[in-house]
Amino acid sequence: xxxxxxxxxxxxxxxxxxxxxxxxxxxxxxxxxxxxxxxxxxxxxxxxxxxxxxxxxxxxxxxxxxxxxxxxxxxxxxxxxxxxxxxxxxxxxxxxxxxxxxxxxxxxxxxxxxxxxxxxxxxxxxxxxxxxxxxxxxxxxxxxxxxxxxxxxxxxxxxxxxxxxxxxxxxxxxxxxxxxxxxxxxxxxxxxxxxxxxxxxxxxxxxxxxxxxxxxxxxxxxxxxxxxxxxxxxxxxxxxxxxxxxxxxxxxxxxxxxxxxxxxxxxxxxxxxxxxxxxxxxxxxxxxxxxxxxxxxxxxxxxxxxxxxxxxxxxxxxxxxxxxxxxxxxxxxxxxxxxxxxxxxxxxxxxxxxxxxxxxxxxxxxxxxxxxxxxxxxxxxxxxxxxxxxxxxxxxxxxxxxxxxxxxxxxxxxxxxxxxxxxxxxxxxxxxxxxxxxxxxxxxxxxxxxxxxxxxxxxxxxxxxxxxxxxxxxxxxxxxxx
Numbered sequence: 001x002x003x004x005x006x007x008x009x010x011x012x013x014x015x016x017x018x019x020x021x022x023x024x025x026x027x028x029x030x031x032x033x034x035x036x037x038x039x040x041x042x043x044x045x046x047x048x049x050x051x052x053x054x055x056x057x058x059x060x061x062x063x064x065x066x067x068x069x070x071x072x073x074x075x076x077x078x079x080x081x082x083x084x085x086x087x088x089x090x091x092x093x094x095x096x097x098x099x100x101x102x103x104x105x106x107x108x109x110x111x112x113x114x115x116x117x118x119x120x121x122x123x124x125x126x127x128x129x130x131x132x133x134x135x136x137x138x139x140x141x142x143x144x145x146x147x148x149x150x151x152x153x154x155x156x157x158x159x160x161x162x163x164x165x166x167x168x169x170x171x172x173x174x175x176x177x178x179x180x181x182x183x184x185x186x187x188x189x190x191x192x193x194x195x196x197x198x199x200x201x202x203x204x205x206x207x208x209x210x211x212x213x214x215x216x217x218x219x220x221x222x223x224x225x226x227x228x229x230x231x232x233x234x235x236x237x238x239x240x241x242x243x244x245x246x247x248x249x250x251x252x253x254x255x256x257x258x259x260x261x262x263x264x265x266x267x268x269x270x271x272x273x274x275x276x277x278x279x280x281x282x283x284x285x286x287x288x289x290x291x292x293x294x295x296x297x298x299x300x301x302x303x304x305x306x307x308x309x310x311x312x313x314x315x316x317x318x319x320x321x322x323x324x325x326x327x328x329x330x331x332x333x334x335x336x337x338x339x340x341x342x343x344x345x346x347x348x349x350x351x352x353x354x355x356x357x358x359x360x361x362x363x364x365x366x367x368x369x370x371x372x373x374x375x376x377x378x379x380x381x382x383x384x385x386x387x388x389x390x391x392x393x394x395x396x397x398x399x400x401x402x403x404x405x406x407x408x409x410x411x412x413x414x415x416x417x418x419x420x421x422x423x424x425x426x427x428x429x430x431x432x433x434x435x436x437x438x439x440x441x442x443x444x445x446x447x448x449x450x451x452x453x454x455x456x457x458x459x460x461x462x463x464x465x466x467x468x469x470x471x472x473x474x475x476x477x478x479x480x481x482x
Contacts (some may be wrong), residue, residue, distance in 0.1 A: 111151040117144060124155060130163040130186075132358065134178045137186040139359040139404075140331045142375070143176050144168060146355060173254070173261045187326050195254040195261050201449075201456035206245040210237045219249065223266045229348060229369050230280045230288050230296045231271070240273050247271040248453035268449040281446050283438065285429055286370035286416065293434035293442060297369050298392055300428045301346040304376065304412045309335040312409055315422040331420035332375065332413035339408040341399040343376050345390040346414070354386045360411075361403025364396060372428070373418075377411035378403050 109120060121131045138144045156165040166186075167177040173193050178186040202217045214224050228237060235241075250268035254261040269280040280288045280296050287297040313334035320327060349368035356362050362379040380400025390396055399410040414423035434442050 107155040107157070109153045109155065111147045111149055111153065113149050115147050117147070120153070125161060126155070126157075126163050133180075133185050134163075134166060135358045136404075137178050137188050137328075139357065140329055141176070141188055142355075142357065142360060142363070142365075143170070145357070146353070171261060172256050172259055181326050183326065185326070187328075193256050195256055197252050197254050199250055199252050199267065199452070201248065201250050201452040203246065203248045203453070203457040203460040206241050206243055206247070208243075210241055210247075213247070217249070218264065219251070219266070220263045222263060223249075223251070225350070226266055226288075226369055227269060227271075227280070230269070231278055234278055235271070235273050242274065245272055245274075246457065248457055250449050250452060268446075268453065270450075270453055281442070281449060282370075283434060283442055283445075285427070285438075286372060287429045288370070289434055289442070291446065293439060295429070295432045297429060298348050299432070300368065300372060301344065301392060302424070302428070304344050304346050304374070304410070305335065305337060305341060306344065309337050309341075309410075311424070312336040315420075315424065317420070329420075332377070332411050333422070333424060335399075335410045335412060337399040337408065337410045339380055339398075339400045341410065342395045343379065343397040343399055343410060345392060345394045345396050346374055347372060347392050349373070349390055351384045351386055351388045351390060351396070354382055354384070357403060359404040361405070362397075362400070366390060366396070370429075371417040373415045374423075375411075375413040375415070377413075378405055378409060 107124060109124070117131060117135070118128075121128070134144070152169045154165075154167040154169075155163060156167075158164050163180065165177055165179045167175055169175045173195055175191045177189040177191070179189055181187050204213055204217045206213050207216075211224055214227070219227075231237075248268075248270040249266060251264040252267050253264050267282045269278075271278050279291045281291075282288055287295055289295055311333050313330060315333050316330045318327070319330050343364075345366055347366075347368035349366045349372075351364060352367045352373075353365035354363075357377075360377045362382055363375060363377040364379065364382055364384065365373065365375050367373045376397055378400055379397045379402060381398040382396070383398070384390060384396045399408065401408040412423060413420055414426065414428070415421065416426070
C-alpha cells in the first residue's frame with residue numbers, strides 16, 4: 001500500500017505527470033498508424049497500369065471471371081513483361097520522347113569600321129576552314145571585299161553552329177550568297193531583282209565651273225569624268241567654258257518599286273562652248289560616237305601584254321569543279337607569263353580597286369570609259385594607285401605568282417556591264433566608226449535623244465522667262481518708291 005501511494009505521488013505530480021501523458025499519447029498514435037498503413041514488404045507486388053495489348057487482354061479476362069478478386073502474382077512469374085517496376089526503374093524516362101531540333105535563326109551582321117572577314121568569322125565562332133572555303137569560291141568573283149561600313153551580311157548556321165550560307169547585300173537590286181554544298185565547299189549564287197529604267201533629259205547653264213554645274217543637275221562624278229574624257233581633245237573645260245554656256249544630257253535611271261538603284265547612266269550629251277556645239281551619243285556597243293557616227297571612245301587592246309603568250313587555262317563560264325562536280329566558272333584567261341612580265345591597261349580608264357586576296361593574290365581592277373572593266377590577278381607588283389587615271393597601253397603592274405597558283409601566270413578578265421566575258425573572242429570596240437549594219441538603229445536613237453534635249457531646253461528657258469517676268473513688277477514698284 002505504501003508502494004502504491006509512492007507511485008501515485010510520483011506519476012501524478014509536477015512535470016512528470018505531463019511527460020507520462022505525452023508518452024501514452026505517442027504510443028497510442030503509433031498503434032493507430034500501424035493499423036491504418038500496412039506496407040508491402042516486396043515492391044514487386046505492386047501492379048502498374050500498362051497500355052500494351054497483352055495487359056489489356058489480361059484485364060478483360062479478369063473482368064469476366066466471376067468478379068473474383070485478383071490473386072497476388074506468384075513468385076515464379078518473374079518475366080520481363082510482369083516486371084513493370086524494374087522496367088520503370090532501369091529505363092530512361094526520356095527515351096520515347098520525340099526529340100525536336102530547334103532551327104538556329106540567321107545572324108544579321110552590319111559591317112563596322114575596321115572589320116575584316118577573319119575578325120567577323122572569329123567573333124561569330126565560325127571556323128577558319130569555312131572562311132577559306134568561302135574565299136576560294138569568291139576567287140572568280142571578288143565581291144566579298146572590300147568591306148564597307150554599314151554593309152549587311154547574313155550568316156545561316158546549322159544546329160552545330162557551322163556555316164551553311166553567307167549572303168552579302170550589294171544593293172537593293174543585287175545580293176550574292178556562298179552556299180555550302182555536299183562536298184563541304186561553297187558555291188556562288190546571285191539574286192538580281194528586275195530593274196525598271198526610265199530616260200530623262202536635263203538642261204542647265206554653266207555657273208562657276210562645269211563640275212559644279214553638272215553636280216547641280218544630278219550628274220555623278222563618274223558621268224562628269226566620262227564627259228571630260230570624251231571631249232578633252234576638243235574642249236578645255238577650265239579655259240574655254242564661259243558662264244551661261246548651255247549643256248543638255250540624257251540619263252538613264254534605274255529603280256525597283258520606286259527606290260533608286262545605282263548611278264544614273266549617261267546616254268547623250270550636247271554642250272555649247274563659245275557658240276560651237278559638241279555632241280556625244282552612246283551606242284549599244286558601249287562606246288560614244290558623235291553626230292556623224294565617228295567614235296569618241298578609244299578602242300580597247302585585245303591582249304594585256306606586249307606580246308601574245310600561251311593561254312594555259314581558257315575562259316569557261318560553265319566549268320565544273322574536278323572534285324565536287326559543282327559549278328566553278330573560270331571568269332578569265334590565264335596567260336603563261338613569266339613572273340615580272342609587264343601588264344598593260346587595255347583601255348583608258350580609272351583604277352578602282354587595289355587589293356590582296358588569299359587566293360587571287362595581288363590584283364588590280366580598272367574601269368574604262370563605257371561599260372567595260374578589267375581585272376588582273378596574281379600580280380607580283382602593282383605600279384598604280386587607286387583612283388589614278390590610266391591610258392591604253394600603260395604599264396600598271398608586273399605579273400607574278402601570288403595567291404593560290406600552280407605556277408607564275410597572269411589571270412586576265414574583261415567585264416561588260418559587270419558581267420565577265422571571254423576577252424579573247426568577245427566583240428570589243430576596235431573600229432573608229434559605227435558599223436554599217438548599226439547605222440539605222442544609231443540614227444533613230446540620236447534623233448529621239450536630240451528631240452528630248454531640245455524639249456528640256458525649251459521648257460527650262462520658258463520657266464526662267466516666267467520667273468524673270470514675275471520679278472519685274474516688284475522692280476518697278478521699288479523704283480517708284482525711290
